[in-house]
Amino acid sequence: MVHQWTEAKTLIGKLNNKGYQTYIVGGAVRDLLLGRTLSDIDIVTAATPKEVSKLFDKTVQLSNQHQTVLVREGQELFEVTTIRGTSFVEDMQRRDLTINSLAMDEHGDLVDVVNGKRDLEFKQLRSIDAKARMTEDPLRMLRVARFISELGFSVAPNLFNTIKENHPLINKVAVERVVKEWVKVLKGADRKDALRFLVETGLYQSIPGLSLHAKAIDELLHLKSLVNESESICWSAFCLCMNVPNEETLKQLNLSNELLRAVKVRMYYYQKRKVHSWSDMDLYDSSIDVAQDVEKLRFLFGLPAQDQSKLKAMWDSLPIHNRSELAVTGGDLLQEFKKEQGPWLKDFLLRAEKLVIERKCLNEKSIIIKELRKCEHC
Structure with a gap:
């Protein structure tokens, strides 16, 4: 990230040298001042997308609501967005929170036109014209909750009351955007x-x-920390708190198919684990990660959990x-049993796996086939 910061300053310098007022803005500046791991570096400039594209060799115009160009500087990629409104100051005032309205020039000097640094010091979430900011994009209300969770900051009274009065507006936000926050x-x-x-x-x-x-909120309040946990665990825990009854409810969240499958299998084995300890077959079917x-x-x-090292040892011991x-x-089974391919083949392979996993026979071809012959007409 240090290298990315250096490349960003180089890019800013090139734009400034052409007379375009340009700054690093937003989360990267905020996190730098807070001593947190830096987020992606965003850049705002007085140059238009066309002017940015002319100045740099490798650019891509992004098809979003803002005038943003993806620019390669050295080995790094940066989103360079044209100033919104009539001036840089107006752009900063129109951002969701003052702590996200901080900027930094090519020399590393802070530019603060909204007293965002003071709000960082007071650990406060505040907006310039809270009603306008929250209602023009209601997802920002949930972003406030996100920053409370991530930073532990309080919420300024005006912002709190604005969200309390206008929260129904968030219902029109796309679920995909909600999920990320x-x-x-x-x-x-x-x-x-x-x-x-x-x-x-x-x-x-x-x-x-x-x-x-x-009830779900209460469950979430009693849940232990999810810091550093995977998305699979976070969504599984959330769905368990919600007592999600079926796949359709999960699909409403528009999770990716991969994440959806991961959550479903973890919830299935979580419920199964309530009844009994891990069997060799369940462990094999689920995988060590699950x-x-x-x-x-x-x-x-808050339930008794099996020691991870013992679980891994159990996994390692599987045949x-x-x-x-x-x-x-x-192919071996088709040749040995002289049958046409059909449902029986899948059944026999499953039986073979079960025989080996449950240690009812060694994992040797001739022995497995001998055992399968015993139950050929079962």
Whole structure:
């Protein structure tokens, strides 16, 4: 990230040298002042997208609502956005929060036209014209909760009251945008304060897709920290708190197919784990990653969890870990049993896996086939 910062200053210098007022803005400046891991570096400039594209060799015009160009400087890529409004000051005043309205020039000097540095020092979330900022993009209300969760900041009274009065507007925001912010709310170190904010403002009732209710909020308040946990664990924990009954409810969140599958399998084995300990077959079917996540979920919900090292030792001791390690293949079975390909083949391969995993026979081709012959007419 230090290298990226250097390249950003070089890019800014090139624009400034051509007479275009240019700054690093937003989250990167905020996080630098807070001593946090730097986020992506965004740049704002007085140059138009056309002027930016002429100045740099490698650019791509982004098709978003802002006039943004993706620029390569050295080995780094930066989003360079044309100043919104009539001036740089107006642009900074129109951003969601003052702590995200800080800027830095090519020399590393802070430019603060909204007293954002003071709000950082006071650990306060504040907006310039809160009603205008929150209503022009209602997702910003959830972003406030996200910054409470991530930073532990308080909310200025005017901003708090604005969200309390206007929270129904967020219901029109696309679920995909909500999902990205919500997982950050869940993962923050001060998640509980953020959840209380959602309740106190009534915002939780209006967030689309999540279908939050008082009981779920209470479950989330008692859940152990999700800091540094994967998205799979965060969404699984959330769905368990919500008591999500079926796949359709999950699909309403528009999660990726990969994440959707990951959450479903973890929830399935979490419920199964309530009934009994891990069997060799369950461990094989689920995979070590899923099993370890299930135990993490049990810990998060205050249930006794199996030691991760013991679980890994159990996994390591399995005769095979996936079908590719099985000593027989579908081709072998077709040749040995002289049958046309059909549903029986899948059944026999599953039986072979079960025989080996449950140590009822060695993982040797001739032995597996001999055992399968015994149950050929079962």
